Amino acid sequence: MSTTHAIKDTGAPAHAAGRENKDPEAIGRPVASFGLSFAVAVLATAVIFAIKAAEPELDEWAEEAFGHAWFYQAVLALVLFFGLGFIPMGGRLGGRGVAAIVIGSTVASGLIILAAAAALALG
Amino acid sequence: MLKDLFILVHPTLGVLGVLAALWVFVEALKVNDDTLRRMKIASVTVAVLMLLTWPAGGVWDSLFYGADKAVIEKGPWAFLGDTAMETKEHLFVIVLLLSLYLPIVVFAGNLRASRGARLLTMTVAGLVVLSGLAMEGAGAVLGLSVKVAFFNLMGA
Ligand code: HEM
Numbered sequence: 001m002s003t004t005h006a007i008k009d010t011g012a013p014a015h016a017a018g019r020e021n022k023d024p025e026a027i028g029r030p031v032a033s034f035g036l037s038f039a040v041a042v043l044a045t046a047v048i049f050a051i052k053a054a055e056p057e058l059d060e061w062a063e064e065a066f067g068h069a070w071f072y073q074a075v076l077a078l079v080l081f082f083g084l085g086f087i088p089m090g091g092r093l094g095g096r097g098v099a100a101i102v103i104g105s106t107v108a109s110g111l112i113i114l115a116a117a118a119a120l121a122l123g
Numbered sequence: 124m125l126k127d128l129f130i131l132v133h134p135t136l137g138v139l140g141v142l143a144a145l146w147v148f149v150e151a152l153k154v155n156d157d158t159l160r161r162m163k164i165a166s167v168t169v170a171v172l173m174l175l176t177w178p179a180g181g182v183w184d185s186l187f188y189g190a191d192k193a194v195i196e197k198g199p200w201a202f203l204g205d206t207a208m209e210t211k212e213h214l215f216v217i218v219l220l221l222s223l224y225l226p227i228v229v230f231a232g233n234l235r236a237s238r239g240a241r242l243l244t245m246t247v248a249g250l251v252v253l254s255g256l257a258m259e260g261a262g263a264v265l266g267l268s269v270k271v272a273f274f275n276l277m278g279a
Pocket of ligand 1: 070130133134137138176177179180181182183184187188191192211212215218255258259261262263265266267269
């Protein structure tokens, strides 16, 4: 706990501290923050798509208001990714933790997207 | 003709992005000054290629896909084709964000010292490869849905 976490919790990359960070789990703080913002952005994308699939009127309204889904869904996700990514968070997470969050959110949102797409295609 | 050329552009950019991500994955197996320098180049390449794939595929979607969709919906693969297109439009968001996250991990991730950061790099690069291949597969299903519909309409 003590030494390892003391280094890891700074969340700063080695060169920022002017020394080599030897902690095998330490990652830079932006890496943790953007890992978490990635998870929020892709899950939000999947959930919004699932809601649109359940409520086709909402889908039509969104297309009229914001343009085609390939465009506005990605713009929304980019805003979330960069907007949240610059907020320092996840300082206690190591590389393994962030990797688990990235894998989990990718698989979960991928499955939600596939199910919503199939539901929409069934009409 | 120009329209036909256009359909080839976005899968080409996407596949090159997938290959660049595979390059990052392989370099991350053993990190030293040389591999780190190459990983930086490759990870930025992934981000740029996927950023270009986005409008290249999207513009085709907005301008030309309507006619193909009408054909697909007359064929026996209507369900598969529609599912593939809806999946592509939304799954690409994941591919795009992973591709933009990859250079952040490579540049800011303390890769020389941190095993965890190396694992994360390989995870993100590997997911770009897998999700990019899923986009490729969905594209192939789309293309086949059009072909099968035409065969059907011609009574073949
Ligand atoms: C990693 C990224 C991508 C890859 C590898 C990829 C791959 C492919 C492939 C192989 C095809 C079949 C082409 C053919 O029939 O000859 C295709 C079709 C298509 N893709 Fe993509 N794609 C990607 C991203 C996108 C994006 C972001 C969009 C925008 C929403 C998009 C929209 C389309 C459309 C509309 C078609 C159907 C063309 C048609 O037959 O009418 N793709 N894609």
